[in-house]
Amino acid sequence: xxxxxxxxxxxxxxxxxxxxxxxxxxxxxxxxxxxxxxxxxxxxxxxxxxxxxxxxxxxxxxxxxxxxxxxxxxxxxxxxxxxxxxxxxxxxxxxxxxxxxxxxxxxxxxxxxxxxxxxxxxxxxxxxxxxxxxxxxxxxxxxxxxxxxxxxxxxxxxxxxxxxxxxxxxxxxxxxxxxxxxxxxxxxxxxxxxxxxxxxxxxxxxxxxxxxxxxxxxxxxxxxxxxxxxxxxxxxxxxxxxxxxxxxxxxxxxxxxxxxxxxxx
Amino acid sequence: xxxxxxxxxxxxxxxxxxxxxxxxxxxxxxxxxxxxxxxxxxxxxxxxxxxxxxxxxxxxxxxxxxxxxxxxxxxxxxxxxxxxxxxxxxxxxxxxxxxxxxxxxxxxxxxxxxxxxxxxxxxxxxxxxxxxxxxxxxxxxxxxxxxxxxxxxxxxxxxxxxxxxxxxxxxxxxxxxxxxxxxxxxxxxxxxxxxxxxxxxxxxxxxxxxxxxxxxxxxxxxxx
Numbered sequence: 001x002x003x004x005x006x007x008x009x010x011x012x013x014x015x016x017x018x019x020x021x022x023x024x025x026x027x028x029x030x031x032x033x034x035x036x037x038x039x040x041x042x043x044x045x046x047x048x049x050x051x052x053x054x055x056x057x058x059x060x061x062x063x064x065x066x067x068x069x070x071x072x073x074x075x076x077x078x079x080x081x082x083x084x085x086x087x088x089x090x091x092x093x094x095x096x097x098x099x100x101x102x103x104x105x106x107x108x109x110x111x112x113x114x115x116x117x118x119x120x121x122x123x124x125x126x127x128x129x130x131x132x133x134x135x136x137x138x139x140x141x142x143x144x145x146x147x148x149x150x151x152x153x154x155x156x157x158x159x160x161x162x163x164x165x166x167x168x169x170x171x172x173x174x175x176x177x178x179x180x181x182x183x184x185x186x187x188x189x190x191x192x193x194x195x196x197x198x199x200x201x202x203x204x205x206x207x208x209x210x211x212x213x214x215x216x217x218x219x220x221x222x223x224x225x226x227x228x229x230x231x232x233x234x235x236x237x238x239x240x241x242x243x244x245x246x247x248x249x250x251x252x253x254x255x256x257x258x259x260x261x262x263x264x265x
Numbered sequence: 266x267x268x269x270x271x272x273x274x275x276x277x278x279x280x281x282x283x284x285x286x287x288x289x290x291x292x293x294x295x296x297x298x299x300x301x302x303x304x305x306x307x308x309x310x311x312x313x314x315x316x317x318x319x320x321x322x323x324x325x326x327x328x329x330x331x332x333x334x335x336x337x338x339x340x341x342x343x344x345x346x347x348x349x350x351x352x353x354x355x356x357x358x359x360x361x362x363x364x365x366x367x368x369x370x371x372x373x374x375x376x377x378x379x380x381x382x383x384x385x386x387x388x389x390x391x392x393x394x395x396x397x398x399x400x401x402x403x404x405x406x407x408x409x410x411x412x413x414x415x416x417x418x419x420x421x422x423x424x425x426x427x428x429x430x431x432x433x434x435x436x437x438x439x440x441x442x443x444x445x446x447x448x449x450x451x452x453x454x455x456x457x458x459x460x461x462x463x464x465x466x467x468x469x470x471x472x473x474x475x476x477x478x479x480x481x482x483x484x485x486x487x488x489x
């Protein structure tokens with residue numbers, strides 16, 4: 001019996017889907033059986049980031065409405081045998097599935113997979129309720145901005161009220177060290193002070209994440225990217241290892257760059 | 266009860282009159298006697314100071330209307346004003362309300378964005394109030410943690426209530442119907458516990474170090 005983790009944020013555009021794709025990939029790299037579930041019905045993206053868009057035949061609404069079996073919707077990842085995706089429907093909306101149906105689907109997936117990662121839509125309405133219905137754990141993604149932290153706080157409040165979900169853990173996404181230093185961005189400690197939850201990881205802002213997402217290859221596959229290392233560390237923490245936080249200082253990378261130039265990498 | 270016993274007894278004290286009302290006769294009898302008793306009182310000079318009157322109703326329950334009537338009769342005498350009407354009898358509702366106003370509710374939680382906690386009486390919160398969160402009490406609010414959201418003390422109108430916090434960084438403070446945005450925006454980084462209160466000289470909310478709360482309560486006990 002695996003565990004289901006919902007990845008949510010409240011605010012849109014902070015990187016829920018990217019985080020889901022990359023944690024899933026990083027867990028698959030560790031040879032875990034992982035299933036990604038996109039619950040953003042009507043605005044599905046996870047399949048695009050995973051590069052699996054053109055393989056979708058059935059989606060999660062088809063399962064809920066009994067048009068196909070759950071196993072038929074599972075899309076196998078290009079790179080990993082152990083990584084699967086349940087896509088959302090694009091032509092429907094959030095009300096076309098009920099929390100109980102979602103819970104049944106997640107429970108069924110938990111039997112076959114070690115980890116079921118649920119990608120939650122933005123907002124706190126029906127889509128959110130659907131996404132958290134079957135979850136055992138939760139990860140809240142935020143960026144170092146006041147607005148994102150406010151919404152994360154709201155979401156944490158809602159998640160803490162759910163009896164079946166363990167207390168949420170936090171990922172701070174897209175942190176830019178030079179902006180933190182000049183005071184233009186919130187510091188990690190400041191965010192943790194307000195939100196008072198466990199920190200699961202910090203992901204630096206990395207342009208490669210965007211280009212990788214556009215190519216349909218999660219950044220976690222690229223071992224030299226700093227964001228990739230952050231996602232891999234997060235996956236290891238989910239597996240129960242204690243991995244120290246990566247230093248945010250970019251200067252450390254200078255030596256690596258020299259090595260890279262000399263072709264030592 | 267013998268009829269000779271007066272239904273209304275008037276006693277003079279240093280600070281005014283005390284009217285003791287009999288609690289076994291009918292209310293109509295009592296009102297009638299009160300009216301006659303007060304009207305036969307001697308003549309006053311216009312520049313005499315007002316005399317305060319305390320009414321003791323003993324073991325008689327007075328409804329709001331009864332109180333108003335007594336109040337009216339006494340007010341009709343130019344030289345008298347009612348300081349207090351007391352009775353030994355309360356309805357169960359009133360007692361419940363009183364108990365509620367005096368109880369202290371202790372909560373151990375975070376009040377996060379979008380959450381609202383409302384209590385009767387005082388509240389002791391062990392945790393933070395985050396921006397977008399709201400804590401409301403009819404009494405005082407004590408926050409053992411950071412107050413970053415909205416706090417409203419004295420919700421039912423008492424402006425003698427205070428708000429204390431280990432870290433006072435509120436987005437809004439309200440005491441009774443006085444509203445203030447962060448009254449102390451420069452207090453960044455102070456690790457001194459503070460409290461907010463209504464400054465009756467200015468009618469606005471002020472913030473002071475927690476130590477001053479002691480002096481304040483000392484003064485208020487002296488006053489009463």
